[in-house]
Amino acid sequence: MPSRADLHSNRITDDPDWWRQAVVYQIYPRSFADGTGDGIGDLPGVTSRVDYLAALGIDAVWLSPFYPSALADGGYDVDDYRDVDPRLGTLADFDVMVSALHGAGIRVVVDIVPNHTSNRHAWFQEALTAPAGSAARDRYIFRDGRGSDGSEPPTDWESFFGGSAWAQVPDGQWYLHFFAIEQPDLNWRNPDVREDFLRTLRFWADRGVDGFRIDVAHMLTKDLSEPLPSKAELDARPVDGSHPVMDRDDVHEIYAQWRSVFNEYDPPRTAVAEAWVARPRRTRYASAEGLGQAFNFDLLQADFDAAQFRHVVADNLALVEESGSSSTWVLSNHDVVRHATRYGLPDAERGSKGEPTVKHGNDWLLSRGRTPVLDREAGTRRARAAVLFVLGLPGSAYLYQGEELGLHEVADIPDGDRQDPTYFRSPGIDVGRDGCRVPLPWRHVGRSLGFGSDGAHLPQPEWFAPLAVDVQEEDPASMLWLYRRALALRARLQAAEDLEWIDTGRDDVLRFRRPGGWDVLTAFGPEPFAFEVRDEVFASSPLEADGLLPGATTAWIHPRQD
Template sequence: MTDVVTDVVTGQVAPDEAWWRQAVVYQIYPRSFADGNGDGIGDLAGMLSRVDHIVSLGVDAVWLSPFYPSALVDGGYDVDDYMDVDPRIGTLDELDRLVAALHAHGIRVIVDLVPNHSSDRHEKFRAAVAAGPGSPERDLYIFRDGRGEHGELPPAQWSSLMGDPAWTRVPDGQWYLHLFTKEQPDWNWANPAVHAYFLEVLRFWGDRGVDGFRVDVANGLTKRLAADLPTQEELDTPGTFEVGDHPLFDRDDVQDVYREWREVFDAYDPPLMAVAEAWVTPDRRLRYTASGGLDQAFGFDLLRATWDAASFRRIIEESCALAERADVPATWVFSNHDVVRHATRYGLVGGDENDWLLSRGAHPVEDRDLGLRRARAVTLLALALPGSAYLYQGEELGLPEVMVPDDERQDPVFWRKGGKEIGRDGCRVPLPWTKDGSSFGFGDGGAHLPQPEWFARYAADLQEQDPSSTLHLYRRALALRTRLQAAARMEWLDLGDEVVAFQRPGGWCSVTNFGTAPVPLPQGTVLLASDDRGLQDGSLGPDTTAWLRLDGPVDPALDV
């Protein structure tokens, strides 16, 4: 066995009340998971019919993307009512039944919370528009008088993240801020009434039995809007503002909100958990998990990494070191509802692995076989690391990204940026459950986004019959991970520049070959490989990960 060169410690085994520290969480995008009533939109009835699939994976928790009443301007992230279920998705009673069904199998439930903005159909925003300038109702959102002789110009020439202007005028002449679409007005978190409202929302779901929250745009919420607003160029230029004092994002005072929420979380037994979606630098992530704040913040660094051993190792080292400093687990993510599926990203020949399909640049060639091999390899790598892993529905089937025809796209990013960015529809296409039938078993009435014919090859029922399928790999990996996770410690192994390898407590290790030639494996017994074809006479082939029980004293958990 090779020498140990580094020792990284990121905490101890968590008690039950901190179950999230080494959890595997499965994200469900409700409208695209399963359709129980045949209207083409995924719903709670569909989810209830697929609980066995979720249980069979062996995950610790399910994260539900928004299921709230919504006009679906932005995929459900334009929320009409934070304390109800969209009738097209189901009812509160059905949601209670889903939570109970998952809890019966020891699977916890996290729900998406969208606190930066509501829908313009939310009753409080409608009341704000009706009440007029200077009213308490209007102060729940961010309204400003316009510039120009008659207030005909917006308070600032800002662009929203969706491409259109960030200020929209209402009939009485004032303007409101929306960092996303005009149908998503930003809450005014300088108003204590907004704080009180969201504490009510948190308690509503906590009392219904959910176990935690995924906080959308967690680096937004609080704003500092001086009398003279900065220009768009100033907002976009690094260094214009002190760190933590940007007018719109990643402000230090947003942590006051989360400390307030922590008091609510800790009132439950066990405490509710929360994970922040905060696209910030790694060191700034520590702010969101500081004592008295949220429990986790997504680490998107590996998601952005290209296929390169040195990059992966550097990111893992940095993430684990930050996790140790903050006494929180690292989080590992490769796919979600906002990004190109990693089975496609890793199979691109030429071009940028992260921006393809999100922009109208030259499209590289997609090698689906290569992409799937690499996706399986990095998933096995991540599941061997200390910390928690977040999986996205369909990745357990090895699904690639879908190129949705332009005239059938739904993402406002595509439509409001004039087609310059293709958007996120390709990772939100409804799942293929069967190789035959209407919408590949998604539902009897078709699917709200078009499914390609090649989806049949990835269908769950077909993979059930194939022991070498991606579905079976995920199940085996998660079952073995549960047995192996005895402590959150790892030690690097030096097996060459093109290899990422580390040992875990109990005498097992993970080895990933990022190179183009086979590499020798340490002495031991292979427990699991991302591709059995990559195992050759004691060597590991390219684009493959293997977990091994190393020669020496045997941990009982490794006696497989």
């Protein structure tokens, strides 16, 4: 196996633009590595795998929430924004982890969850004992119920996790929760809320955090002036900046204030918005006066199809030209079906309504993977081609833990082992996101395949064993070797943030050129494509012959390295 020095030469610098073309590796801490042997991944587990992350060749890690939490929503129900869940470690463990990552040239991005707290947060506990109309309740969104006795919720709005978006407290009032009942929405018109999050941002930045991923960035501000609209009226409102609860113009006042905090540091702290908004409106979240970057999730909703990929790339490069930011290319994350599986399902059967199988509620998962039949080999081959295509694009790339091992979605999780609230709130309709959150296999043997010494909090399937890290490290044809080689080569070939499309004469084959003469060539269809080989070629699958690119394969064609 090549050494770290051979693979990657990145070191922490003061470059304020490091994020623009960074490769960021998302860690879902509870499922990455267990350093304490209790079956739950933790911060010491992350520290124990720094050498692995360094050898992979990434520029930064993004840590999903590690804060104290009852895990009603996988850690996105936060009890305390300025502490570590005791099951995952301590603040001292966090400092050790950051030091180790920085020492390996890897920056640290943490998740901030500002739309809601948990129902165990000190503020919410105070609100429960305070009277209606009190300052404590004003930090959240409380309303009186409908009907003569207030026994009906204020509106018929629905939670994203199923059921009413309102929950009643003992004195009869109701609080808003667009997510789980354990996640009461904050009132961002309240100055206490705004000031407290500024303290939180400084708290982590002072501990060496380099950037922040902002959860549900488009939903913080809400206009709940009476009379409140019905669900039908709410759904009919255009999302144009004045919608009562979505993508409001005034949310950017908050992010302008956050930007002033980020700019207090040298280099400035970075931020990326999780904002599921219409593409033209995404640019505001990515502005230099705001968060600076916004997630582009469009490839999550695309088939492995040349026309769709080209449209997504062209569209998003136009958007970043407008915003002055750089794009973020994402194939998988902790909320969606892994892309190796999405690409292995028949296109016509990928969702109950014909849509791509991105979200977790779909026919294939509900049937535990038995119908339609998953073609693992085809899905893996396409996943190899897709990641080389994405890593060749200008902008930053976000990888989700386990994709570098070629992991597929785990569909057949016993109902008694499931953890995601979406499953419990909509059984038989949505199986939840547990299938992409199963703990990683580090060794091909052992009770939890090297994840920890005392099992894993979600069951690992038998087919994880041959995909374990220790197996793939010995196999130059493995997915892990592909990622390591691609990231090392990408670091050497890094170019200006643009590309030129090259006509291939075929609708199912895309080719683009990066500055410096680095070409990316992808055959999306099944038929091979002939091309002239003049320089070095690095391909996701072996060439059929010199200059014959197989179907579902990407090749990087680049000047020879002396």
